[in-house]
Amino acid sequence: MNDDYLWDKTGQPDPQIQQLEEILGTLRYQPKPLALPQKRNYFPLLAIAASLLLAILAGGIWLRVRSRNEAPPQQARIETPTPKPEEKPVGTPKPPVDKAAVNPSPVVANNRRRNRPAPSALPQREREEALMAKEQLMLALRVTTEKLHLVHTKTQPNQIKNQHRVG
Amino acid sequence: MKTLFHINIRTTLTAVLLILTPVLSAHAQQDSRIQMSSLDHLAAKASQTIDVNIDERLMRLASRVFDDKDEDEREVKKLVANLKGVYVKSFEFETEGQYAAADIEPIRTQLRGPGWTRLVNVTSKKEGMLEVYLLFNGDVVGGLAVLHTDDKELTVVNIVGPVDVDKLARLEGQLGIPDLGIGSPKNKTKNDDEK
Numbered sequence: 317m318n319d320d321y322l323w324d325k326t327g328q329p330d331p332q333i334q335q336l337e338e339i340l341g342t343l344r345y346q347p348k349p350l351a352l353p354q355k356r357n358y359f360p361l362l363a364i365a366a367s368l369l370l371a372i373l374a375g376g377i378w379l380r381v382r383s384r385n386e387a388p389p390q391q392a393r394i395e396t397p398t399p400k401p402e403e404k405p406v407g408t409p410k411p412p413v414d415k416a417a418v419n420p421s422p423v424v425a426n427n428r429r430r431n432r433p434a435p436s437a438l439p440q441r442e443r444e445e446a447l448m449a450k451e452q453l454m455l456a457l458r459v460t461t462e463k464l465h466l467v468h469t470k471t472q473p474n475q476i477k478n479q480h481r482v483g
Numbered sequence: 484m485k486t487l488f489h490i491n492i493r494t495t496l497t498a499v500l501l502i503l504t505p506v507l508s509a510h511a512q513q514d515s516r517i518q519m520s521s522l523d524h525l526a527a528k529a530s531q532t533i534d535v536n537i538d539e540r541l542m543r544l545a546s547r548v549f550d551d552k553d554e555d556e557r558e559v560k561k562l563v564a565n566l567k568g569v570y571v572k573s574f575e576f577e578t579e580g581q582y583a584a585a586d587i588e589p590i591r592t593q594l595r596g597p598g599w600t601r602l603v604n605v606t607s608k609k610e611g612m613l614e615v616y617l618l619f620n621g622d623v624v625g626g627l628a629v630l631h632t633d634d635k636e637l638t639v640v641n642i643v644g645p646v647d648v649d650k651l652a653r654l655e656g657q658l659g660i661p662d663l664g665i666g667s668p669k670n671k672t673k674n675d676d677e678k
Contacts, residue, residue, distance in 0.1 A: 438547060449537055449545035456535040456569045457559070460640045461654055463629045467613050470605040 514598065515618040515626025517641040519572050521589040525637065528581045529574035533638075537569045562651060566644035573638040582637055587630070590639055594628055611636065617648075624648070 320327040438446060526532045537545065542563060549560040563569075574582070594601070594616050603615040611633030618626035627648065629640040 442544065443548065445541075446544040446548040449541040450548050452535045452537055453542070453545050453563065453569060454559075455533065456537065456571045456640070457651070457654060459533060459535075459571050459573055459638065460627075460629060460642065460651065463613065463631050463638060463640060464615070464648075464651065466610055466631070467603050467605055467615055467629075470607055470610065470613065471603060 514596075515628075515641075515643045516568060517570070517590060517593050517628055517639070519570065519590060519639055519641070521586060522572050522574070522582075522637070522639065525574045525582050525586065528576060530577045531573075531575040533571055533573040535569060535571040539567045542566055542568060558650070559654060562647060562654065566642060566646065568641075568643040570641040570643070571639070574636065576635045576637075579634040581635075587632060587637070590630065594630070598625070599628070627651075 321329045321333065526534070546560050546563055549556040551557055551560070576582075593599075594614075598618045598620065599616050600619060601614055602617050603613070605613040611631065614630045616628040616630070617624050618628075624646055626644065627640070627642040627646045629638070631638040
């Protein structure tokens with residue numbers, strides 16, 4: 317038996333060795349091109365996350381600027397001076413509706429219908445705030461309707477005159 | 484790679500637009516809000532001041548305490564349901580000349596802006612000048628402003644949001660709002676008769 321075959325594949329091979337060679341030959345190293353695992357592309361996700369963050373930041377800044385621009389007090393302020401003894405001249409009477417609508421005391425006096433308990437169950441503090449807001453809202457609507465009335469009374473005569481002209 | 488870059492840009496832009504659209508539209512709705520801070524200093528000279536600032540939050544809060552069983556309150560609740568804010572500044576002075584035209588100019592400048600239309604302008608010696616402005620967002624009324632300048636009085640009313648002027652006129656005589664005779668034909672006839 318010559319062992320050269322085991323060293324340099326020369327000489328007569330042993331059939332058992334040959335058989336082993338055939339069996340193990342399937343597991344022999346076979347050269348292949350290098351294939352690295354492909355990296356996942358996170359760029360779109362990162363881009364969306366960045367744009368979301370940017371939008372939230374922009375929204376936050378805008379809300380802050382907006383709230384800063386808004387007037388801080390959220391309640392009506394009505395200031396009346398101490399009444400003076402002298403009376404106003406009688407020559408220039410104003411419509412009786414005007415002062416009655418703007419004057420704060422009638423506002424308070426006419427509140428009896430508005431101070432009913434709220435139908436919805438609001439916390440006491442929130443309810444008080446809501447009632448105060450409602451008072452202000454009614455005051456604002458009163459002033460608005462008063463001004464619209466003035467506009468109406470000033471424009472109505474002209475309309476009537478025009479109607480007569482057409483007639 | 485170039486295609487991938489284009490897709491990423493497109494995705495990013497779409498996301499930004501989707502997020503910013505509500506923010507921008509909300510900002511556009513706020514355009515009918517008039518800044519009245521130029522009048523604040525007049526409070527010191529005024530004999531009577533009315534200063535009402537009701538923003539959207541307070542408006543929502545106020546509408547929660549309206550009594551739905553009461554017909555009048557229901558009407559007011561409906562009117563203010565979609566409003567974003569109501570702001571009033573009114574000053575009454577003891578003497579004439581307490582404010583200058585320059586004080587009102589910032590407000591007039593805003594009312595000359597895009598969207599605002601002067602609906603009525605009435606000038607009389609007795610009542611001064613009364614102007615009614617409406618802000619139109621397309622065909623929809625997006626805000627109302629009333630400016631009343633008299634020798635001894637200055638009033639600015641600003642209603643932000645889709646205000647129904649007819650409904651507002653119909654509020655007369657309800658909830659302590661005096662019956663002023665505008666809106667219903669019945670009232671008009673009555674007022675005309677009185678004249």
